[in-house]
Amino acid sequence: RGGELLFEAINVDNSRYEVSKCVFSHNGTTAYITTYGTVRSDTGVNACTLAADISGGNVRVNITTPASENGDEYIFHVGWKGFVIPA
Numbered sequence: 001r002g003g004e005l006l007f008e009a010i011n012v013d014n015s016r017y018e019v020s021k022c023v024f025s026h027n028g029t030t031a032y033i034t035t036y037g038t039v040r041s042d043t044g045v046n047a048c049t050l051a052a053d054i055s056g057g058n059v060r061v062n063i064t065t066p067a068s069e070n071g072d073e074y075i076f077h078v079g080w081k082g083f084v085i086p087a
Contacts, residue, residue, distance in 0.1 A: 001083070002025035002026070004022070004023050004024075004082075005024065005080045006020075006079040007019065007035075007050065009048050009065070009075075009076055010075040011073070016069075019037075019039050020035050020039075021036055024059060026052070031060075033051060035049075046066040046067075046068065047066070048064065049063070050062070061078070
């Protein structure tokens, strides 16, 4: 019911880079996520925001890019580790 994400965002338009680590958990109805350890190549711009929810029985991570970069093209990479609960 939990896991860890390593998240990378690349702003293609202005070569800004961001990496964050996140942990998440859920109870089958609600997902909870905490983002920490964010490192950005430009600290003058707010970081991307990550949120989690449950959709169709799956945890879904939603990414919101900074409003100041609205319309910019992004590339995202996500690596994750999770737990498998034996049946």
